[in-house]
Amino acid sequence: MSKVLVSDSIDQAGIDILSQVATVDVKLGLKPAELIEIIGEYDALMIRSSTRVTQEIIEAGTQLKIIGRAGVGVDNVDVPAATRRGIVVVNSPEGNTIAAAEHALAMILALSRHIPDANASVKRGAWDRNSFVGAEVYKKTLGVVGLGKIGSHVAAVAKTMGMKLLAYDPFISTDRAEQLGCQLVELDLLFQQADYITLHIPKTPETTHLINATTLAKMKPTARIINCARGGIIDEVALAAALKAGKIGGAALDVFESEPLGESELRSLGKEIILTPHLGASTAEAQVNVAIDVAEQIRDVLLGLPARSAVNIPGLGPDVLEELKPYMQLAETLGNLVGQLAGGRVEVLNIRLQGELATNKSQPLVVAALKGLLFQALRERVNYVNASIEAKERGIRVIETRDASIRDYAGTLHLEATGTLGTHSVTGALLGEREIHLTDVDGFPINVPPSKYMLFTLHRDMPGIIGKLGSLLGSFNVNIASMQVGRKIVRGDAVMALSIDDPLPEGILDEIIKVPGIRDAYTVTL
Numbered sequence: 001m002s003k004v005l006v007s008d009s010i011d012q013a014g015i016d017i018l019s020q021v022a023t024v025d026v027k028l029g030l031k032p033a034e035l036i037e038i039i040g041e042y043d044a045l046m047i048r049s050s051t052r053v054t055q056e057i058i059e060a061g062t063q064l065k066i067i068g069r070a071g072v073g074v075d076n077v078d079v080p081a082a083t084r085r086g087i088v089v090v091n092s093p094e095g096n097t098i099a100a101a102e103h104a105l106a107m108i109l110a111l112s113r114h115i116p117d118a119n120a121s122v123k124r125g126a127w128d129r130n131s132f133v134g135a136e137v138y139k140k141t142l143g144v145v146g147l148g149k150i151g152s153h154v155a156a157v158a159k160t161m162g163m164k165l166l167a168y169d170p171f172i173s174t175d176r177a178e179q180l181g182c183q184l185v186e187l188d189l190l191f192q193q194a195d196y197i198t199l200h201i202p203k204t205p206e207t208t209h210l211i212n213a214t215t216l217a218k219m220k221p222t223a224r225i226i227n228c229a230r231g232g233i234i235d236e237v238a239l240a241a242a243l244k245a246g247k248i249g250g251a252a253l254d255v256f257e258s259e260p261l262g263e264s265e266l267r268s269l270g271k272e273i274i275l276t277p278h279l280g281a282s283t284a285e286a287q288v289n290v291a292i293d294v295a296e297q298i299r300d301v302l303l304g305l306p307a308r309s310a311v312n313i314p315g316l317g318p319d320v321l322e323e324l325k326p327y328m329q330l331a332e333t334l335g336n337l338v339g340q341l342a343g344g345r346v347e348v349l350n351i352r353l354q355g356e357l358a359t360n361k362s363q364p365l366v367v368a369a370l371k372g373l374l375f376q377a378l379r380e381r382v383n384y385v386n387a388s389i390e391a392k393e394r395g396i397r398v399i400e401t402r403d404a405s406i407r408d409y410a411g412t413l414h415l416e417a418t419g420t421l422g423t424h425s426v427t428g429a430l431l432g433e434r435e436i437h438l439t440d441v442d443g444f445p446i447n448v449p450p451s452k453y454m455l456f457t458l459h460r461d462m463p464g465i466i467g468k469l470g471s472l473l474g475s476f477n478v479n480i481a482s483m484q485v486g487r488k489i490v491r492g493d494a495v496m497a498l499s500i501d502d503p504l505p506e507g508i509l510d511e512i513i514k515v516p517g518i519r520d521a522y523t524v525t526l
């Protein structure tokens with residue numbers, strides 16, 4: 001049974017799902033050295049933002065297949081190191097969107113009405129109504145930096161509160177911004193005009209210290225800034241100085257450059273600042289969502305299935321995966337089959353994506369085909385994460401062609417492998433959306449579902465050959481489950497595809513190619 005380590009606090013709903021397929025150990029608050037010491041026993045690691053998964057930890061995780069981040073940000077995981085090791089990194093891109101957006105909205109209102117300090121003063125026994133006169137958000141300008149999932153929800157709710165919306169996001173279209181009722185503007189203009197600035201961007205080299213002494217100086221003296229995105233987007237020293245000097249009106253921070261927040265000037269400020277301990281995703285609902293989302297993906301990967309939100313498999317989002325899943329199985333099977341037919345070292349893999357597969361979303365099929373192709377060489381060490389890197393390192397040239405015209409099937413996949421021992425090709429399609437069928441082998445039309453053990457022969461189409469092969473297999477106690485011949489012309493060259501119940505015994509291939517009329521024979525295990 002697989003073993004999963006849960007090193008941050010995760011909702012029980014996730015643990016229950018993991019327990020269906022694995023032994024689950026929950027060990028919270030591990031020090032890096034403690035994690036390094038035990039990680040080697042585990043097939044999967046499930047975390048939130050508290051565990052830092054460094055290269056050292058990844059290297060010590062010799063059995064690790066997947067790291068699941070029950071949340072959005074994977075900046076606490078060394079994703080490139082995981083990718084190099086073929087470890088899938090998954091997250092929950094949407095599970096806590098509403099929670100984080102509502103936290104930002106709560107911060108906007110709490111800051112405007114001094115709710116935390118007013119509450120604390122009443123609890124201290126005071127009844128001070130004069131110190132806490134607030135401001136309305138109605139008709140004020142909200143500047144949304146980052147109009148992604150969370151920023152969009154904040155914008156939608158703020159709109160209904162009567163706020164005017166400005167947004168800055170270089171990666172979204174004016175149309176999308178307009179749909180959300182936002183005017184897309186340059187950052188400087190947003191800084192100059194906004195009464196409230198809310199950050200919903202990832203922390204990247206470009207966004208680190210985006211809010212600094214220079215940008216703070218551009219803001220209104222009454223401006224309030226909210227960061228429920230990532231620590232480090234705001235230069236905390238510059239922010240504390242700006243607040244102290246009255247250069248801006250207020251700030252509400254849920255995330256910090258270093259967490260937990262240590263000694264900080266920010267703690268000494270008054271009602272102009274609100275600090276929460278990274279609570280954006282901390283709602284009961286969000287924690288159930290992310291725990292289930294990520295636990296299901298860990299379960300799937302441990303069962304050998306692809307994950308729907310892998311951050312280190314290009315192009316594989318949940319919608320794409322749903323659509324492509326059966327085709328990925330097809331691509332992997334064909335890759336495995338053509339790799340075995342080609343034998344030796346494959347140098348070029350031609351992949352032709354036809355019909356409905358000829359879309360831009362089909363990159364994962366290429367990865368799946370490479371995973372299948374490399375399976376004989378690498379076995380379980382190759383997966384969707386590292387298949388492209390492994391193929392590149394082996395010097396396999398991948399040539400992709402796309403043909404949108406539809407023939408007999410909605411979509412077909414054709415793979416041709418050229419290697420040190422020659423060239424072979426296979427084509428396959430799905431029947432009834434799920435059932436894999438081989439429709440062509442080495443240019444000969446066939447129509448058979450693949451089976452675990454198969455035998456292919458290249459032979460002359462002539463009377464008696466099927467009987468002779470059948471008798472020979474019988475004499476070796478090999479049971480034939482199904483058989484089909486594919487030919488282009490009568491009595492010309494032909495291919496025979498046989499599904500057999502057991503692997504072929506040693507030495508039988510040599511006997512098969514001695515049968516008059518049979519030129520070649522290949523056995524494959526899929």
Ligand SMILES: NC(=O)c1ccc[n+]([C@@H]2O[C@H](COP(=O)([O-])OP(=O)(O)OC[C@H]3O[C@@H](n4cnc5c(N)ncnc54)[C@H](O)[C@@H]3O)[C@@H](O)[C@H]2O)c1
Nearest residue numbers: 073100146147148149150169171200201202228229280281
């Ligand atoms: N406080 C919390 O507990 C909490 C919870 C969830 C998410 N988050 C954080 O919130 C942030 C937003 O999450 P999301 O789910 O909305 O992500 P998202 O990917 O849906 O949206 C991010 C948006 O930022 C934009 N962007 C990227 N670089 C930018 C730049 N330099 N300038 C302006 N815009 C830029 C992108 O185009 C995208 O639209 C992330 O940093 C995430 O880690 C925090």
Ligand SMILES: O=C(O)[C@H](O)COP(=O)(O)O
Nearest residue numbers: 048049050071072073281
């Ligand atoms: O990226 C996220 O999802 C948030 O920062 C939430 O982090 P958490 O799971 O540690 O609360």
